[in-house]
């Protein structure tokens with residue numbers, strides 16, 4: 001569904017943000033895109049969505065060049081950006097105007113998610129708080145049933161119950177023909193939701209694996225003192241050490257934050 005090879009891109013000629021970045025992603029997963037501040041997560045989502053051109057790279061998203069922005073491409077992709085401006089119209093009007101661009105749009109699904117989030121459809125969108133607007137946009141995105149859904153920091157601004165509802169509605173409303181890519185720093189918010197992890201660092205994708213594979217290959221444990229042998233990576237935490245060791249065959253619950261820190265510190269967990 002996403003094939004990017006040799007992506008070189010920078011906003012300024014003097015600073016290259018991506019260096020020969022390559023990714024392949026197939027449908028059927030909810031993938032977390034992780035990276036430190038400024039590593040280029042939002043930029044990558046915009047390139048995939050066709051909002052930024054990267055003419056030197058070979059980029060195919062749903063077998064099309066995103067920046068050409070063919071209608072048949074746009075009707076199968078929805079990006080929920082980190083920041084957005086919504087028009088001064090009611091939710092009902094927004095739906096009436098925008099739903100028709102998405103052939104698989106489900107009004108029923110939208111009403112269900114809006115109900116779960118407790119959104120009042122009579123108000124104008126501009127009268128909502130940022131978190132309320134975001135919940136509406138997430139609900140709309142899921143209701144489009146697009147093949148590719150891109151979420152940039154979707155849980156920023158959501159209250160704690162809404163984060164739980166976000167995980168529930170996302171997990172229950174996507175199917176194996178869709179790919180969901182979620183850029184986030186809030187790894188706790190996407191734990192038990194994502195099934196793949198992509199990590200971007202210093203202009204490249206440095207990690208791309210399913211959580212299931214990671215859970216089988218490695219054991220994530222804690223100890224009151226540092227491990228002298230056998231630790232692949234360890235770091236101090238409240239009350240002791242968090243440790244990654246080689247797995248023993250039994251699946252281990254993956255500590256995504258620890259995994260991320262290990263990869264960013266140059267540990268090869270591929």
Ligand SMILES: Nc1ncnc2c1ncn2[C@@H]1O[C@H](COP(=O)(O)OP(=O)(O)OP(=O)(O)O)[C@@H](O)[C@H]1O
Nearest residue numbers: 011012017035036037038039040041042043044185
């Ligand atoms: N429109 C722009 N013009 C120039 N530079 C930009 C622009 N947008 C982003 N950048 C720069 O590109 C780099 C990557 O930004 P981007 O927003 O993609 O990173 P990010 O990983 O999403 O960051 P964060 O986690 O902080 O949201 C940053 O150094 C940023 O300052």
